Amino acid sequence: MDWKIELIFVPVTDVDRAKAFYVDALGFSADHDASPGDGVRFVQCTPPGSACSIAFGTGLTEMAPGSQNGIQVVVPDADAALARLEAAGVAAEGVLDLDWGRFVSFADPDGNRWTLQELPDHAAARRAAD
Template identity: 40%
Template sequence: MLALEVVPLPVADVDRALAFYVGQAGFTLDVDYGPTPHFRIVQLTPPGSACSVHLVAADSHSRVHDLCLVTSDLEAERAKLIDRGADVSAVRHKDPVETWAGGWSMGLDPEHRDYASFADFADPDGNTWILQERSHRAR
């Protein structure tokens, strides 16, 4: 068995990124350990996830793109992010889903099919995240 447990996430300012991920994205702070001025480990976990991110101070402009966060209620999770101040794109869905070749329509997939509806956001450093809906439960 192999499990992806931690993904390094390059950021220019660890404290600014930490404030974004805890305050706006709603991640849980697992570890903030800095025994010396030149060594610090900051690990956060998205709500409900088994995989965490390490904030890694990086001077380069390299960023991670299209990290996926899966939710059973895309509208609710998008609203939470927006309420906390995150800039989240409008929801879009694959169109047509059955023979999808890259086309999109605005809004949720009317049938809430798995992996058909998406929204995006970025952190202050330009790392990008995709929200996608799977296993939707009607209320």
């Protein structure tokens, strides 16, 4: 049986500001924006190339805005990701080089923290060791 993570909730204070950040600044796809009932607004966005989306809105989660601190996304090139964030006006920290990857971190307007990881090329390391 496969278990697939397809949706992560990101708690925000201002839904329109969050949508502008994720869609306009980060380039996420705006998949859904609906108000299915009183006090509920559901916005779903997907990072480019991802099978997992994020959701935010009103009436969706008990988490405090800015409390999501564990979303990690794999990117092909940490330097390019940092340059893309900076070009979009997003304050980012990086590139941090570690044995298990290269990392860039940033926060959304509410303080929800994201980490972008460029995976190490294990095949190249094995070839170099041979």
